Amino acid sequence: MANTIEPGVMATYARADEVFVDGAGAVVRTADGREFLDFLSGIAVSALGHNHPRLTAALHDQLDKVVHLSNLFRHQHTESVATRLCQHTGMAAAFFTNSGAESVECAIKIARKAMQVRGSAHRTSFVALEGAFHGRSMGALSLTHNEAHRAPFAPLLEVHWVAPNDVGALQSTIRERQPAALFLEPIQGEGGVRELSREFLQAARAICTETDTLLVHDEIQSGCGRTGSFLAAQHHEVTPDLVTLAKSIGAGLPMGACLASDAYKDTLQTGEHGTTFGGGPLVCRAASVFLDELDNGLQEQVIARGEQLHAGLQMLKNEFTIVKEVRGRGLMLGLQLDRPAQEVQQALHKKGLLITCTKGDVLRIVPPFVITEEQVADGLQRLREALAAFSPLPAK
């Protein structure tokens, strides 16, 4: 990994050396014609894969109409996407953003303002979970647990940390600290594809209701159908007060949303929050196509491909002792290894499979929703070969 391609770009990422130029479905291609199978989706973003014909046609059409208007004016796609997101989530209103971090910032501001409105302005702190990742802007970073991400930027907002799935610790922390809001990811993405238990999610809902604490579900990575239901928390029948979305919703275009339940849909008044670009016609047209696809069979495909992938990963776990655990749901899966996952990730890269690691020892598998049955089988085979190279003797 070296930042050799664009020396003028800040070195905040370790970039791979390949220069990618195009793609189709779950395959991307380099300038010199090499093809990579995509188990990464640009970090859980490209739900419709690459060069999706209906998305491309709709975007061309939109380019011929209008690209930007600002939020001073109404637009058909902005309003219809807001309505559809609310229908899918049980929320009542959307604030559109350009990224995940901005969706989280909006949720932070709604929580702070809600406390002021109800005469609890002293409730300014937050509770979040160990392993959480909510973004890199100052508010979102405050809720992000990784000390290496946080330390250079102190001081941050006051956040109290609770271990995932520790119901007792969550209840006592919220009762004692009286935060404005609890933020959680129903499935922690950067935290190693770690699922919160049904019991914990339901207990979080109950304690937040009891203490008038806002419950914010960050479904930026797990949402928009990736886990087999529109929101991951819907598997557990838990409804938060606010939901943050981004990644898949724009099918590759920069878009996010903070959705508020009926009780909080009017908390931010005119002029109290804003964005120049958020919710513009072009990105909402993309979201509109994405939602059409999801509603017209793609959600079922996610479920089917997720089951295929999960079963294949379980077989790899049975076969190789270096695989410790299979985690996640739908097309948000993780393979925990007994070693730094980067070693295997680099071997897979050489085999033409794009994949990322999280939490040091987890290979994260988040392919486009449009990945085919054959491509899943192909990816599993490449994984198998890479794992075999690291553990030559069949162990079980």
Ligand SMILES: Cc1ncc(COP(=O)(O)O)c(C=O)c1O
């Ligand atoms: C759960 C979660 N929240 C927030 C973010 C931040 O999103 P963005 O990078 O678009 O600001 C991410 C990004 O990985 C995420 O996975």
